[in-house]
Amino acid sequence: MGTVSVDREMCLGVGNCEHVAPKVFAIDHDSVVRFVGDDTTGPIPVPPDEQEAVERAAETCPSAAILLNKEQA
Ligand code: SF4
Numbered sequence: 001m002g003t004v005s006v007d008r009e010m011c012l013g014v015g016n017c018e019h020v021a022p023k024v025f026a027i028d029h030d031s032v033v034r035f036v037g038d039d040t041t042g043p044i045p046v047p048p049d050e051q052e053a054v055e056r057a058a059e060t061c062p063s064a065a066i067l068l069n070k071e072q073a
Contacts, residue, residue, distance in 0.1 A: 002070035004054055005042030010065035017066055021053035025066075029055065033065060046053045 004024070013031035016026075024047065028034045038044055046054050046068070060067040 001048065002046050002051070003043035004046050004058070004069070005044075005067040006033045006035065007065040007067065008016060008034070008041055010063045012063045012065075014061055014062060017057040018061065020057040022059065023047070024054055042067075045060055053057060059060050 006025070011033045013025050013033070017033055020029050022036075023031050024036055025033055029042060035042065035044060054066075055068060058068040
């Protein structure tokens with residue numbers, strides 16, 4: 001488990017995260033990342049069954065706008 005945050009200032013809006021983990025990330029009408037079902041920028045708990053997808057999204061985000069903290073519950 002862990003938590004994830006998004007940095008909307010850093011986001012380039014390419015949508016890689018939405019493609020990799022569509023249950024967690026979406027691109028809003030401003031072409032910036034947001035969480036699905038959560039209007040905050042986090043941190044939010046990573047859903048257990050989405051851990052792998054969120055890690056992949058964080059690793060492949062071109063602007064390092066997805067901040068994953070694996071230590072926190
Ligand atoms: S992958 Fe990164 S830059 Fe691209 S939309 Fe997601 S958070 Fe933004």
